[in-house]
Amino acid sequence: MPTLPLPAPVESALRAANSDDVEGFLALFTEDGVVTDWGREFRGRDGIREWCKAEFIGRKVTLEPMAVWREGHKATVSLRVGGSSDTGPSDIAFTLEGDRIARMELIG
Structure with missing residues (x-):
């Protein structure tokens, strides 16, 4: 699949x-x-706020996009993840x- 620019809401979220x-x-x-x-x-x-504070932004996450794939309303982003835990490559799927x-969805 080709690499594409990040959709605006995904870029803003990162x-x-x-x-x-x-x-x-x-x-x-939404x-x-x-x-x-x-x-x-x-x-x-x-619910997202509690998760975010405890397990995502609260852990000083850093997300560097490496590639993105689009399929309809879904964008899957391959990232280099840094922060205080769970670092390394990861994929996150965003349904827009x-x-x-x-x-x-944290998928890999």
Whole structure:
């Protein structure tokens, strides 16, 4: 699959995560957005906020996009992940709904 530019909501989400901006990150999700982290689901902005503070932005994550693939409303981004835990390569799939993220799945 070819590498493409990042969709705007995904680029904004990565920028917010790299800037420790939890509220900016949350604002990019739909009201009923979902994060799936290795089979665990966090629903709605309150659920995502708790996950984000404890396991994502709260761990000073850094995300460097390496490639992105698009299939319809889904964009899968290969990243180099840094921070205080779980570093290395990873893939995150984002399902977009207009200019918002409906679903973010940590998949590899």
